[in-house]
Amino acid sequence: MSEAWFAVRKELNPRRRTVLAVLSFLIPLLVWALVSYLPFLWHPKVEVIEPGDVSYFREGMQVDRDVFERELEAMRTEGLTPPEGRRTNPIYLPAPHEVATALYTAFTTPPERRNEQWLHESLADSIQVIFWGFFLSSLIGVPLGILAGTYDVVSRLNEPFIEFFRYLPAPAFGALAVAILGIHDAPKIAIIFIGTFFQQVLVISNTTRKLDPALLEAAMTLGAKNVALLFKVVLPGIITDVYRDMRILLGWAWTYLIVAEMIGTSSGITWFITQQARYKNFDNVYAAIIIIGIIGLTTDLILAWLGRRIFPWQRHGARA
């Protein structure tokens, strides 16, 4: 293993790649742990343990360090009971172990009321919204994108408008979607659709255009006609790239989830996040955000694995 770590445009061996992948997660985690557990690194606040004689201090309150020092000094010089406190990070930065606990208890806390849901049920709701939004978008977006990339007439007829529409922020359609589609999942699905569809058409049509023209020329030389070209040359030629595009687009669909779920009734993982944030339970908020990350990454890994099974001819490594 004497290969160089830094070699221009040269792939590292599998073992090194795995090590680096693990490190890419460990380093941020380590930074987070250091900031959380080493008080001298940051900890700009003081949590009041014993208010002493400071009139406005309450047990459990967080104050800025200089405020605490000032009151401490004041109480000492006046001969009153000084406050006691412990240095801590702001409430919005809980320590890793707190978030880990929150992650665990969020899943294990049973619903207390009849119409309350387990966390995994809320998550299932959210995933369903994403699924339908993305599915409906792909149902129209993928064929349209391929046609636009293949036939100039389809492209000229659609793309100028789509280029215009994709700049309209999906959340802006929130109130409209509620008025037309009701308050439950439908307007949320619509927001995901609007957020995904227009990008999807453009991305897929671009991918289609990137198909090697030599392939088309060769096929035409061999006598292939319009429809045959589309189904026998274009489609097989771009299918692996389209699949990769879809993986990226699915990630985009996820980014619209939170705004989508803000619309209409409070539901899904967003309800959990906003409600917990309102009461400053930031450990739960981080836990929920991490859950979304894990679901996203896992889905992508599964899709990548599936892709390698479905398209074994795909150039190894280069696209995954």
Added chain:
Amino acid sequence: MKNPLKKMLGTLAGVAMLGMSAQALAEPLKIGYSDWPGWVAWEVAIEKQWFKEAGVDVQFEWFDYVASMDAFAAGQLDAVAMTNGDALVTGATGARNVMILINDYSNGNDMVVAAPGIDSVKDLKGKKVGVEIGFVGHLLLLNALQENGMSEADVELVNVPTNETPQVLASGDVDAIVAWQPNSGMALQMVPGATAVYSSADEPGLIYDVLAVSPSSLAANRDEWIKVARVWYRVVDYINDPKTRDDAVRIMASRVGLEPAEYETFIEGTKILTLDEARGFFEKTDGFDSLYGSSKLSDEFNVANEVYKDPQPIDDYIDATITDAL
């Protein structure tokens, strides 16, 4: 190639049809509610299935406050829980409604919270105040300013969604915020030394929390709404009875994800009204001790401050007969 596609389209059409038929078949009364103790109390009846016992089909939908009024304005709800002032704002901007039930009046839960160093409303002169413009917090602020011989021109308003006010005050970008519980309490907690320079306890009756129904639903389902109101007073009894209060608080606290003991403090700033008390506030008088008087004053405020243009016909917004029928 064709068959799977057909199948998919078929399924899709099926799903759509199912959705539509479900809407057409059962038509429960749809009620939007949000995070305010006087409305979270409905949760007790939902949990205990009292609506079913009363023989009325209702469907409660949980929202963020402003989103609930938007959904009502879009015609997606039969009724929504809001304040009497916001009922007028919602009505003036297109979604007429009738207040049939008073849940409570705010008794300290709505506050103007000011950063350390600002000890009275007068100190707010020339300062920045974060408030959700055009809604109940705005009304509270205007009332506070007026009582202290000032007007909106004396402060600089910053439009902030109510549930973000604690962070905004903590950031130091504004000198005060207007919010209700839990946000007002969180603001006090997050900014050490901050104080409530004014609260709804200074003007009880400025803010009534009501159930506002769309006129068409009220006309079509009058008897059903009477049943809903009857269930409400069962809830009030359950909360007020020392024997069952703990259970009621437990249910309410779990709706918003808090510990019961913590939630108890929020209920204190909300005066949940018994039937007799509510009847008294439905009497037509001029002051803040009547829903009519309070709404009239809100209306004048709203017009004077250009929240909307035309004065609203208050009598059309209030129907005391439902509460009287109990």
